[in-house]
Amino acid sequence: MAKVDIRKLNVWFKENHVLKDVTLTIKENAVTAIMGPSGCGKSTLLRAINRMNETIDGCRTTGEIYIDGQNIYDGSIDVYELRRRVGMVFQKPNPLPKSIFENVAFGLKIHKMADGQKLAEFVEKSLKEAALWEEVKDRLNESAFSLSGGQQQRLCIARALAVNPEIILLDEPCSALDPIATQKIETLIRELAEKYTVIIVTHNVQQAARVSDYVAFLYLGKLIEYGPTKRVFENPENELTERYLTGEFG
């Protein structure tokens, strides 16, 4: 089943043409990895899916992205509701300067999805889903900054899950973490794919091989290759993809 359908997407930052005619269909309940050398537009592509690019001055977008058949760049789309449906986790863990509880409750509160006892239940459920509950259940009122980097990142995942999204975008979620924390997040990503559509940007070829079902390879703003991970890794069609996967550049 196609969940996200990207058609002829172009993005400019001022004069800089960053994404060029990207067309890509992303499957539901699977993990899709976006790979490519630094500066090729991976983050920009990801941020097009929840329209975060438009929070940046001087950014212009053309083309369409359909989620469940509905164009999210259509004028009638409520962008705040869109961002609730499409959660995002950033490269550097970015907890808010609030308590652990308040971080997870933040989205629930702004969307008025729950309060009181219900709120606490949702927070617990999300923290469990993000495999963090056991570690923080006795210190929910401590500052989020008291957590380790890996815990902070799982907190950010819990925060994104709390508002009941359908799609999760992860932008190099492990690049600031040590190997053990990375492994925890990777396990978590596999579990999330059972319920959510997961799109992850990664620099790490092995990581893409471990966690993803599909992989898209981006080079200088163009989509070079896209297909099931196994097929692309074993038998890349494009020479650039092959050179990237064998570590010749990146």
Added chain:
Amino acid sequence: MLLCALLSIIFLFLMLLFIAREGMQALLTFGMDFVTGHVWDTNLNLYGALPLIYGSLMVVAGALMVAVPLGVATAIFVEEVLPFSLRDLIKSLIELLASIPSVIYGFIGVLFLAPRVASIFGLSSGTVALTASLVLAVMTVPTIVSISGETIAAVPKEYKEAALALGATKWQTVKDVVIPTAKSGILASVMLGFGRAIGETVAVLMVAGNVAMIPTPPWNFLSPVYTLTAVIAMQMGEAAIGTLEYSALFGLGLILFIITLIVNSLADILVKRGVKRLGG
């Protein structure tokens, strides 16, 4: 070079020393009455600073009631709503507002604002606490805008993105993330605004009416007041050196010095705490 750097400490210390020395006579003569006495009268040679302290606080409180909402709202608007290209221009204009000399504020206040206040409220003279508060408010706003603006601008982009990516509106982001994070900086700006307003002399003196009495009722902004600074400026010229009056003026200076020192130090602590919190 070390000496140059130390000069600020040395002079701050000398300031305290010399002002305290000259004010000693009045403090010894009146004791606590110097601060709590109700009568400030040169003819009676009685110096109780309470009406002056009250006058200063009243005028400043009035000014802050106007300047804080105005200044904080402006800072948020400039930093969070205005497009980047306009930001520097608007901030510069507001900074220019701060650089207008106080004697010019006084000039405008006494010639243009006071008559309007008088006619609106049917007073015989418009030089009252309200006028002084309005003039002071305009003079304080730039301080509040620039300091709270600085802390608002220092709120990490990551925090704002976290909120926006969850579907928060821009206003929710400002209200729930930006303002709480910049809270201590905003508070510091209010402190500094207070310090600037309570030390303002010339402009206040020209529009406050200068009557050394606590108004009746005490919150009556339509009666004239006399402030600490204004008394010093008005009476220094006439007070003969070595008299009790002369010493009393320095006593007022000492009160002002101490208030300013406390307020500025508090602001300093708040600014530092703001930076620490942002550092995570």
Added chain:
Amino acid sequence: MAGKISEKVFFAILGVPTIICLAVFLWITSILLSGIGTLRLDLLTTSVLKGGFFEMIVGTAYLLLGATGVAGPIGVFAAIYLTEYARHGRLTRIIDQAINNLAGMPSIIIGLFGYTFFCRQLGLGISLAAGWLTLALMMLPIVIRGTEEAIKMVPNTFKEAALALGASKWETTKSITLPSAAPGIITSVLLGIARVAGETAAILFTACVLVTRGLPKSPFEPVMALAFNLFVKIVALGEPPEKVFGIALILFLLVISFAAVGIALRIYYRRKQPWLR
């Protein structure tokens, strides 16, 4: 959708205070500029005794030059010490606090101190020299802060390049850091001048008299100044607005030009160094 519209409305409301601030500035400017009719150019060079402004303008310039001469070098050296030489610790923290406190000291307090210390203790009397020192005390924090910022903006690679060539620390500061920071330092001095050019309370009892016969012949004589004259004429002499409009306008233009040039330069140099933002 409704959320989006109410948000627009909200931000529009938030814009009102900004507009009020700008309107007040325009109002003040327009009031003052409306007095331009009373100002004749020849009055600028006509003696006060004949109804002109000459001695006030030159007196103000004397005060500013002297104060800059004192506060400029001291402030720059202090900033060099604080940024380049001092080890960060208790002492620099205390100095930092003192600078902030000095910057926030009411000018009337600086004036009171100037009177007891410079005029009486040092025996300078009510004089130009006492005015210089008093105003320098007000300029100092601004120059130190501005210079510190300018020095911190000089990329470390510049300094390392010089140090690697075997230059001593002072040589590096003198030949690399200061020239690179010069625009910033000049800016801070301009802003310092803008701060004290219109200052009244600090010179009220330290430097000024209402009328002098000609210009002061030595730093130990009192001077005339625009701000002081404007103040005394309105408060003590109760002169009608037409008669003081000229002084107010000249003073306004003088201060605003220093401030505007200073602010514009600062924005220009901050933008020119984008890697620092």
